[in-house]
Each structure stands twice: as structure tokens, then as C-alpha cells.
Amino acid sequence: MKILIADIPDEGLIVDLEEELTPDEGSVTAPVISHLELMKTGTAVMISGTLSTKTALECSRCLQPFSRTLEIPVSVVYHPSEEVTAEGQPAKHALNTDEMDMGFYQDGELDLRELLSEQIMLDSEMKPLCSDLCKGICPHCGTDLNKGSCTCSKDTVDPRLEVLKKFFEKRKE
Ligand SMILES: [Zn+2]
Numbered sequence: 095m096k097i098l099i100a101d102i103p104d105e106g107l108i109v110d111l112e113e114e115l116t117p118d119e120g121s122v123t124a125p126v127i128s129h130l131e132l133m134k135t136g137t138a139v140m141i142s143g144t145l146s147t148k149t150a151l152e153c154s155r156c157l158q159p160f161s162r163t164l165e166i167p168v169s170v171v172y173h174p175s176e177e178v179t180a181e182g183q184p185a186k187h188a189l190n191t192d193e194m195d196m197g198f199y200q201d202g203e204l205d206l207r208e209l210l211s212e213q214i215m216l217d218s219e220m221k222p223l224c225s226d227l228c229k230g231i232c233p234h235c236g237t238d239l240n241k242g243s244c245t246c247s248k249d250t251v252d253p254r255l256e257v258l259k260k261f262f263e264k265r266k267e
Pocket residue numbers: 153154155156157158223224225228229230
């Protein structure tokens with residue numbers, strides 16, 4: 095959904111939006127439902143609200159696919175890209191928006207779909223885990239240790255304990 099900046103009234107605009115994103119706009123598996131409040135301050139547009147969706151991930155420990163419900167708070171200020179200086183900063187720094195993400199709109203038009211996919215990208219984890227307690231896979235035989243144990247896991251020693259083991263072996267000599 096695209097919003098013309100000129101269409102945002104002075105008292106602000108509330109947008110309830112449901113957007114279907116394509117897989118390359120974030121690995122979402124459900125429509126993105128959002129509630130956004132748009133407020134103009136000069137040429138800048140402040141957008142706050144929430145978005146929720148479901149995302150398909152792969153656990154970085156056990157490599158199993160899993161899905162997670164995302165609830166992301168949105169807090170971003172958009173400046174017209176025409177006002178951007180060579181340093182990539184908006185020319186005017188009148189707003190105290192340090193806490194907010196920054197985006198740019200072009201030709202007096204704001205693409206909310208793009209905003210939503212950006213927020214989902216920013217929120218995506220580098221190393222997602224299916225569970226904090228995920229045991230991962232055995233580095234030796236590849237068994238998923240959440241589903242069962244393997245025989246080799248009993249013989250492997252924590253590298254930190256390996257040092258102690260060697261120490262005690264020496265003392266026995
Ligand atoms: Zn896992």
C-alpha cells in the first residue's frame with residue numbers, strides 16, 4: 095500500500111493494513127498484519143505501531159525448520175530522499191529521533207509494504223534457535239540430539255575438560 099504524504103492530515107493517520115509479502119521480502123509464511131500511526135512533522139513522517147506475522151526459519155543448531163510468530167514494534171521516521179545530503183543524512187536535524195529507525199521516501203510517496211518488509215528484515219535473527227534448549231546435532235555422526243542420543247557423544251569430552259583430563263593423566267604417570 096502506498097500513501098501520498100500530502101494525504102496525511104495534520105492530526106495524523108491510522109492505517110490498519112494486511113499485506114502478503116513474497117518470499118524474497120522476508121521468509122514470512124502468513125500475511126503481515128499491521129497497525130500504524132502516521133504523523134507528519136514538517137517534511138518528515140513518523141510512523142509508529144506494531145506488525146505481526148509468522149516466519150519460517152531454520153534452527154542454527156539442529157538445522158530443523160521451524161516457524162515463529164513475530165510481533166515487531168515499529169518506530170521509524172521517514173525523510174524525503176531529496177533532502178539527503180552527501181553524507182547520507184537528512185539535511186534537517188530538527189527532530190530528536192535518535193531512538194527511531196530512519197527511512198526515506200521518494201516523490202512524496204511512502205511505500206508501507208516496503209516499510210513492513212524492511213522491519214521484518216531488521217528483526218531477523220542471525221542465528222535462530224528452535225528452542226533455547228535445542229541440543230543440536232552431534233558433530234561426529236550428525237544425529238539430531240533432540241530426537242535421540244548417539245554412542246559417540248559419550249566419549250567426547252568438553253575441550254575445557256580435556257585439559258584437566260590430560261593433567262590428571264600426567265599425575266598418574
Ligand atoms: Zn534446534
